[in-house]
Amino acid sequence: MSGIGLHHFVLLSAVLFSLGMACAIARRNAVAILIGIELMLNAAALNLAAFSRYGALRAEGQLFVLFVIVLAAAEAVVGLALILAIHRRLRSVDVNRADSLKG
Amino acid sequence: MMESGLLWWIPLLPLIGAFVSGAFGLRLQRRFGERAVAAVSVGLPWLAFFAAAASLVRLLSADDVGALGSRLWTWVAVGGLKVEFFLRMDRLSGMMAAMVTLVGSLIHVYSIGYMKKDEGFWRFFAFLNLFLFAMLTLVLAGNLLLLFVGWEGVGLCSYLLIGFWYRDLANARAGMKAFVVNRIGDFGFLLGMCVLFWGLGGAWDEAGYRAGEFFSLDFAELPRLLAGAAQRTLWGVPVPTLAGVLFFVGACGKSAQIPLYVWLPDAMAGPTPVSALIHAATMVTAGVYLVARLNFLYLASPTAMTVVALVGALTAVFAATIGCVQNDIKKVLAYSTISQLGYMFVGVGVGAFWAGSYHLLTHAFFKACLFLGAGSVILAMHHEQDMQKMGGLGRVMPFTRWTYWYACVAITGLPLASGFFSKDEILWQAFNTAGLGVPGWFLWLLLFLGAGLTSFYMWRSYFLTFTGPTVKIHGEEPEEQRPVITGVLAVLAVGAGVLMFIGLPEVWLGAPPAFAQYMEPVFRHGALAKVYGAGDGHGVELGLMAASVAVALAGLGLAAWFYRGRRSTVPERLRAALPRLHRLVQDKYYVDEGYQAAVVEPALTLSRAAAWFDSRIVDGLVNLCGGVTRLIAFFDGAIDKYLVDGVVNGLALLVRSAGAAARRWQTGRLSNYLGGLAFGTLVLIALVRLIAALLGE
Numbered sequence: 001m002s003g004i005g006l007h008h009f010v011l012l013s014a015v016l017f018s019l020g021m022a023c024a025i026a027r028r029n030a031v032a033i034l035i036g037i038e039l040m041l042n043a044a045a046l047n048l049a050a051f052s053r054y055g056a057l058r059a060e061g062q063l064f065v066l067f068v069i070v071l072a073a074a075e076a077v078v079g080l081a082l083i084l085a086i087h088r089r090l091r092s093v094d095v096n097r098a099d100s101l102k103g
Numbered sequence: 104m105m106e107s108g109l110l111w112w113i114p115l116l117p118l119i120g121a122f123v124s125g126a127f128g129l130r131l132q133r134r135f136g137e138r139a140v141a142a143v144s145v146g147l148p149w150l151a152f153f154a155a156a157a158s159l160v161r162l163l164s165a166d167d168v169g170a171l172g173s174r175l176w177t178w179v180a181v182g183g184l185k186v187e188f189f190l191r192m193d194r195l196s197g198m199m200a201a202m203v204t205l206v207g208s209l210i211h212v213y214s215i216g217y218m219k220k221d222e223g224f225w226r227f228f229a230f231l232n233l234f235l236f237a238m239l240t241l242v243l244a245g246n247l248l249l250l251f252v253g254w255e256g257v258g259l260c261s262y263l264l265i266g267f268w269y270r271d272l273a274n275a276r277a278g279m280k281a282f283v284v285n286r287i288g289d290f291g292f293l294l295g296m297c298v299l300f301w302g303l304g305g306a307w308d309e310a311g312y313r314a315g316e317f318f319s320l321d322f323a324e325l326p327r328l329l330a331g332a333a334q335r336t337l338w339g340v341p342v343p344t345l346a347g348v349l350f351f352v353g354a355c356g357k358s359a360q361i362p363l364y365v366w367l368p369d370a371m372a373g374p375t376p377v378s379a380l381i382h383a384a385t386m387v388t389a390g391v392y393l394v395a396r397l398n399f400l401y402l403a404s405p406t407a408m409t410v411v412a413l414v415g416a417l418t419a420v421f422a423a424t425i426g427c428v429q430n431d432i433k434k435v436l437a438y439s440t441i442s443q444l445g446y447m448f449v450g451v452g453v454g455a456f457w458a459g460s461y462h463l464l465t466h467a468f469f470k471a472c473l474f475l476g477a478g479s480v481i482l483a484m485h486h487e488q489d490m491q492k493m494g495g496l497g498r499v500m501p502f503t504r505w506t507y508w509y510a511c512v513a514i515t516g517l518p519l520a521s522g523f524f525s526k527d528e529i530l531w532q533a534f535n536t537a538g539l540g541v542p543g544w545f546l547w548l549l550l551f552l553g554a555g556l557t558s559f560y561m562w563r564s565y566f567l568t569f570t571g572p573t574v575k576i577h578g579e580e581p582e583e584q585r586p587v588i589t590g591v592l593a594v595l596a597v598g599a600g601v602l603m604f605i606g607l608p609e610v611w612l613g614a615p616p617a618f619a620q621y622m623e624p625v626f627r628h629g630a631l632a633k634v635y636g637a638g639d640g641h642g643v644e645l646g647l648m649a650a651s652v653a654v655a656l657a658g659l660g661l662a663a664w665f666y667r668g669r670r671s672t673v674p675e676r677l678r679a680a681l682p683r684l685h686r687l688v689q690d691k692y693y694v695d696e697g698y699q700a701a702v703v704e705p706a707l708t709l710s711r712a713a714a715w716f717d718s719r720i721v722d723g724l725v726n727l728c729g730g731v732t733r734l735i736a737f738f739d740g741a742i743d744k745y746l747v748d749g750v751v752n753g754l755a756l757l758v759r760s761a762g763a764a765a766r767r768w769q770t771g772r773l774s775n776y777l778g779g780l781a782f783g784t785l786v787l788i789a790l791v792r793l794i795a796a797l798l799g800e
Contacts, residue, residue, distance in 0.1 A: 021777075021781055024777055025774050025778050026774065027774075033773065033777075095772075095774070096772050096773070098771075098773075099770070099772065100771070
């Protein structure tokens with residue numbers, strides 16, 4: 001098969017996921033971590049959309065993507081609210097300083 | 104029997120007085136003075152006297168009524184036995200109740216003067232009222248068990264009042280002695296009741312206790328029951344004899360007869376009104392009352408009667424000899440009381456119950472008068488009781504002197520006062536008696552001797568106290584007491600005189616004495632018939648009467664010769680001539696010392712041995728047990744400490760070190776957690792792949 005096929009999407013999705021994960025793990029800025037998480041979510045959503053186009057999942061895949069987008073929006077809202085609260089308390093969004101739960 | 108609602112007020116009123124004085128007396132005395140206490144505690148006995156007098160009048164005005172009764176509640180109901188709280192007044196108990204309340208009330212009045220300014224004023228009156236309550240319970244009790252309650256109650260009050268000034272050890276000791284000796288008598292009483300219970304009720308056999316018919320120990324019912332039980336024997340002794348002797352042991356304790364008389368002289372440690380009321384007029388006559396009350400029992404047993412009469416006669420002489428050489432005025436009166444009680448016992452012991460009761464009644468008046476007169480003297484002498492240090496008080500204390508004189512006339516049996524008639528009746532009845540274990544003339548001889556001795560020692564006390572040069576106390580002559588004291592003396596002396604008119608003998612009037620007729624329904628069980636029927640004629644009686652007047656006059660003459668005006672040296676010379684005899688009698692025949700050696704010391708030795716056993720053997724065993732327990736506990740503790748605690752602590756240590764190790768993972772760095780999450784996910788995926796590869800292919 002020539003042109004763009006399923007494996008391209010899967011590959012892209014994997015790259016996106018890895019980048020998102022690296023971003024989430026490595027960065028100390030809470031907003032950056034949130035961005036990394038968004039990347040990971042969208043990588044997964046891309047995967048679903050691709051499988052919907054090429055695979056057996058037809059409408060369901062599209063549906064799941066919509067859910068993921070809504071979920072991501074909600075997650076961003078909650079995450080940003082948390083970050084705001086942390087910022088208000090610590091005057092910083094460095095997650096390493098929010099360590100009062102350390103054992 | 105007639106129901107009477109008034110009856111139970113008679114003992115209740117003094118009880119109320121005792122409660123008020125006892126509970127609130129100190130406060131009343133502090134706030135309102137002694138008058139408030141006296142008003143309650145003297146007023147209520149007078150009310151009791153009026154109640155008793157009214158009851159007696161009611162009893163006598165109803166012809167066919169043998170007794171008034173008041174059943175309050177059922178007290179004991181066990182099997183065939185049903186004992187009620189039951190007050191009963193027949194002619195005997197009516198006489199007693201009236202006498203007790205009248206003499207008691209008079210002595211209460213006297214005590215206002217005698218106990219003046221004593222800090223225990225309220226306590227004294229509380230005890231005195233309580234005593235009246237107990238005595239009236241004893242007298243009015245309708246059954247034996249209730250009588251015993253009063254019996255114990257008067258013993259308790261006697262103890263409390265002898266040791267009234269308890270800060271003095273001798274007084275406390277005297278109280279204890281009275282209590283213990285009385286206890287011995289009370290034990291006899293209890294045993295007597297048990298024997299009676301056994302004899303009247305059922306019996307023990309192989310099947311257990313078989314109850315007899317229903318019975319209640321009521322005095323009205325006992326004679327009938329006893330008639331059925333008279334043939335029964337216990338250890339070979341007929342029930343009436345055994346019970347009678349045992350009851351007499353109780354009477355000996357309470358009424359101070361040989362061998363249990365030793366407490367009464369010591370009881371003089373109490374305040375003088377107490378000696379007059381309890382230890383002369385009322386409580387000590389309870390024994391005589393008991394024998395008279397149980398007349399049906401004694402009549403069923405000549406042996407018991409013999410014991411009563413013989414012990415009474417011996418005591419009468421024995422105590423009289425001691426009385427002759429005592430120097431303490433109250434001791435003289437104490438021995439005189441013991442001796443007179445002996446006369447009463449002879450009276451009831453020979454079946455002349457009315458004569459014994461009559462002497463009881465007259466004695467209550469003249470002996471109370473003597474004691475209170477002695478109290479008046481003691482007050483005037485600033486609590487000096489030794490007659491050797493008195494003298495000439497007659498000039499400064501005319502009232503006390505003449506009442507004392509008249510009471511002496513009464514007790515010594517000169518025919519101007521009631522004592523002569525009551526005592527002579529006893530002498531005559533004793534002489535006349537037949538059917539006892541001892542001949543009548545023997546009893547009479549003892550009593551006759553006693554009468555002479557009585558006359559001697561009573562007039563001795565009179566002459567020593569009231570004649571001769573007047574003594575000075577702190578440079579001043581003693582003074583006559585206030586009317587509250589002398590007035591009581593006068594009333595008692597008048598009583599001692601007036602009472603002679605109810606006892607004028609048959610030989611003078613040709614009819615039985617009024618008092619004998621009065622008592623006849625109580626002692627209907629043949630006593631009078633027996634005594635009056637047998638014996639010698641009136642000539643002998645008149646001869647005996649003359650003899651006893653002669654012996655009384657002889658005693659009086661001897662005393663006057665020896666002691667009148669305190670001039671004679673005869674007593675001194677006599678004492679010098681017979682030093683051993685004098686010492687023997689003055690030291691009361693060493694009976695107290697004998698008891699000390701024979702009873703008290705062995706008892707103390709026994710208690711010391713018991714104490715040694717307790718402290719050495721019993722305590723040793725207890726300590727040994729304790730030691731063993733401690734040893735076991737030591738090992739137990741070691742196990743607990745090292746083994747159990749070790750396991751627990753080890754576990755805790757493990758958890759703690761595990762926690763410390765795990766803590767290092769909790770860095771608080773979000774990136775570490777996320778990294779861990781990713782790594783863990785990778786590992787899980789790898790594991791799943793691996794397992795799938797292994798299983799699938």
